[in-house]
Amino acid sequence: MHSAFDPHSPQARAVAHLWWWMFGVGFAIWMGVTLAMLTSIRRRDATEPDSEEGKSVRGHTLAIYVGATLVVLLVFLGYDFAVGRSLAKRSAPAVKILVTGHQWWWELEYEDSVPSRRMITANEIHVPTGQLIEVKVRAADVIHSFWAPNLQGKRDLIPGYLSTVWFRADTPGVYRGQCAEFCGLEHAKMAFYVVAQPPAAYAAWRAASSAPHTPPADSIAATGQRVFLSSGCPLCHTIAGTDARATVGPSLSHLASRMTLAAGTLENTRANLMSWIVNPQALKPGVHMPPIPLKPAELSALVTYLETLK
């Protein structure tokens, strides 16, 4: 589960430290104020409040408290700036990813100076551990926000505007991320996963995910591919290496290697995939994918084909 209190990157750690300091100092001040209030209720002051002495004591006390408040706020302002600077300080990134937020899923494009090594996938960000990752974010429709609390702070995705966030995952693991800006009906079901792997495992994943499409081996999968290409699917989805090249919905190349369906809504199992295709509206009401009416045999073949896309 995602948590900002369990940081696994220098960036998230800086944010978590700032948060704990603010929590601690705020808690101490709150305790102090509560104590002072309780004491003042129990104790009656010896000095007459309207006397000259009383006024002077009150004036001094007020000055001290206002001054102390200002000092605390200014110190935190400085600390906050320092954390902000440390988040933006960086060396050359090892991996660059362009993230586009859609209603309600994440499009990921792994950038590379070699065009054939560029790769488009969805909802599952694989990164090598111990290396700086640069994530450029933008939105296709409305404002979203990219947030993997264990790894980095929030960054809003504004349509027509490119912004950038950096992080370095230190420990291998699967970290959940979530859209953090209300973006419509299925905002809650717009999750993604960051899979931090040791560099060798990452390189293997990258190679497997850029591997060319293997034509279906058996006749059921071949039927499934025919169903895929002759029904509505290729109008919105891509399977690299086939005639399906549309970019309206998430890319389905190597769908079977992903952990979840529909941006973290469902586990990627055969049964879930079937019910998703037949009636997405029952599982994620409002999603832009329409129900696809297919005959049972066609559906079975289609899912068999999709399961071969490792």
Add this chain to the structure above:
Amino acid sequence: MNARAWLASALIVLTACEREARKLNEPPPRPPQQFVNSVRLQPGPTEMNDSSAGPFDSNAAGTGEGQQLFAQMNCSGCHANGGGGMGPALMDDEWIYGSRPDQIFASIAEGRPNGMPTWKYRLTTTQIWQLVSYVRSLSGLTPKGARPNRDDHMMTKPAPSQTPNAKPRQTRKP
């Protein structure tokens, strides 16, 4: 203002709370009754006083989906943003193959000569009905409150919700 007037105005404001219910998990609307797989491909007479409505005509969410589909399925490749280009204009009051929802459904589902492709094997019935409502909203044939308030492209004309209500005019020859 006294309390009663406040209460009355609050009640008036409350009436705006629910413009429409979004029905997301309903069985898809059926194709039109007289929908047959092959129709005569001649332009027909326009019915000037037809009041039939598509399933999404008074549904803003469905019309909005139609607007997205219009861009995503590249309708604008030929029809531009309603103004026409290679294909006929959709925002005017001339209708070659009829302005009734079932006629537009047939035009999209079946395709038409001179380049309009067949969409019935590609889009679902729901999606075609949503496109029908968006196409009708462009020229002001659907209820004003359900038409899109904003264009997703450059605003070269007022949004459909600002378009005056219109009546289809006699067809021209294709």
